[in-house]
Amino acid sequence: MTKIAVIGAGSWGTALAMVLADNGHTVNLWGRRKEQITEINSRHTNERYLPDVLLPNNIIGCDDIGEAVKDVETILLVTPTKGIRDVLGQIKPHLKGPVLFIHGSKGIEPHTSKRISEMIEEEIPESKREAVVVLSGPSHAEEVCHRQPTTVAVASYDEKAAHKVQDLFINQYFRVYTNDDVIGVEIGGALKNIIALGAGISDGLGYGDNAKAALITRGLAEISRLGTKMGAHPLTFTGLAGMGDLIVTCTSVHSRNWRAGNLLGKGHDLDETLEEMGMVVEGVRTTEAAYYLSEREDVDLPITAAIYDVLFNQKSAKLAVDELMGRGKTSEIGELTDILAEKLEEGNSPF
Ligand SMILES: NC(=O)C1=CN([C@@H]2O[C@H](COP(=O)(O)OP(=O)(O)OC[C@H]3O[C@@H](n4cnc5c(N)ncnc54)[C@H](OP(=O)(O)O)[C@@H]3O)[C@@H](O)[C@H]2O)C=CC1
Ligand SMILES: O=C(CO)COP(=O)(O)O
Numbered sequence: 001m002t003k004i005a006v007i008g009a010g011s012w013g014t015a016l017a018m019v020l021a022d023n024g025h026t027v028n029l030w031g032r033r034k035e036q037i038t039e040i041n042s043r044h045t046n047e048r049y050l051p052d053v054l055l056p057n058n059i060i061g062c063d064d065i066g067e068a069v070k071d072v073e074t075i076l077l078v079t080p081t082k083g084i085r086d087v088l089g090q091i092k093p094h095l096k097g098p099v100l101f102i103h104g105s106k107g108i109e110p111h112t113s114k115r116i117s118e119m120i121e122e123e124i125p126e127s128k129r130e131a132v133v134v135l136s137g138p139s140h141a142e143e144v145c146h147r148q149p150t151t152v153a154v155a156s157y158d159e160k161a162a163h164k165v166q167d168l169f170i171n172q173y174f175r176v177y178t179n180d181d182v183i184g185v186e187i188g189g190a191l192k193n194i195i196a197l198g199a200g201i202s203d204g205l206g207y208g209d210n211a212k213a214a215l216i217t218r219g220l221a222e223i224s225r226l227g228t229k230m231g232a233h234p235l236t237f238t239g240l241a242g243m244g245d246l247i248v249t250c251t252s253v254h255s256r257n258w259r260a261g262n263l264l265g266k267g268h269d270l271d272e273t274l275e276e277m278g279m280v281v282e283g284v285r286t287t288e289a290a291y292y293l294s295e296r297e298d299v300d301l302p303i304t305a306a307i308y309d310v311l312f313n314q315k316s317a318k319l320a321v322d323e324l325m326g327r328g329k330t331s332e333i334g335e336l337t338d339i340l341a342e343k344l345e346e347g348n349s350p351f
Helices: 011-022 034-043 065-069 081-094 116-123 159-169 182-205 209-229 234-238 240-251 256-265 270-277 282-297 302-312 317-325 334-346
Strands: 003-007 026-030 059-062 074-077 099-103 129-136 150-155 174-179
Touching: 003 011, 003 065, 011 026, 011 059, 011 074, 011 159, 026 065, 034 059, 059 065, 065 081, 074 081, 081 116, 081 282, 099 116, 099 159, 116 129, 116 182, 129 159, 129 182, 129 240, 150 159, 150 182, 150 240, 159 174, 182 209, 182 234, 182 240, 182 256, 182 282, 182 302, 182 317, 209 234, 209 240, 209 282, 209 302, 209 334, 234 240, 240 256, 256 270, 256 282, 282 302, 302 317
Parallel strands: 003 026, 003 074, 026 059, 074 099, 099 129, 150 174
Antiparallel strands: 129 150
16 A cells, blocks of 8 residues: 555545545645644544545645655645646655656646646656656546546556556546546646536526537537647547546536636626635636637637636627627538648647
8 A cells, every 4th residue: 555645635635535545545635724634634524625524544634745745655736726836846845756746637827838747747857756647537526525436537658657546546436547648638627627617607698408518519629629739639538538527517516617607607707706616716727728729729719719708808708609609600520630630741640
């Protein structure tokens, strides 16, 4: 059994710590608030993030990040994307030998447009990294913490590391698949949050299931286009980190992105919405990042652009939907096949 540091004691960090603890590993769960760590160690609860859940005794709360990562061979990062570089900076001075880095966060950094694995590679010297593995898929913490059947993908360029992480997490309620498409798994997990905001907006406006199915499907089309252009395997988007996570995030009341979108669709502005949520809504910053990626990669992302205007340019949600529906005529898969043809012509086959 292994000793693992989980960095981020929010809903997802705590739920993943529970999976690891159920598998017999000792988990140092780091959070930045002393009172939360005292609660985890004395009452074995994390009421703010996972109400009414009893945590296994082999989860040890730490508010000192140096203590949390001391003598561990594996570090799982699960803070919101905006905190990733900061925690990596705090961890770095404490690393003695190479460590296996896993991350379960879903986002892209605005302005740099970096994926989280790229941030890890930038912040942690190669000599201190055994490998980087991404964990993503349709997995609401609220269900995982009740040990409800859940599936995820773990992706790494290092096949052995992906299998190691599969072995760390897999159990009877948490089934883990490996994948070697790091770009696809990260892009799918991050961009589905934008589409979930859109699904929430659509529901908030009172539109029905047809509109939601359209958003999920055409959302998947634009995620696949951007991801494939960036070097992902297009089939990854039909899998757990693509279609799987889109379905769960666009249709579940657990989704913070869907709930935030729902408030926006009902007429609340962005500040009111984020204040009401009180938990991370990754889709907001990821919309900004994807908007710029769309320009950089020259890939049309009409739903993302519409949501960008609703979030940052005060466009009314109703007008954004009207404009999306009134766009010029296009074919369903033509743009993706053009991207694939271009890749093949350049000798950059994603297959
Ligand atoms: N919740 C879920 O079901 C899932 C979430 N994810 C992803 O996991 C990541 C974390 O989400 P989740 O756990 O749900 O978020 P929560 O909002 O539930 O919790 C966020 C946690 O991160 C801490 N935190 C916030 N900002 C920073 C920062 N700048 N530096 C360090 N720590 C910080 C918070 O601390 P404090 O309490 O002190 O504010 C809190 O412990 C996100 O990228 C999300 O997309 C992925 C799959 C499922
Ligand atoms: O990623 C998630 C489920 O797979 C969680 O989504 P939210 O951040 O929208 O709650």
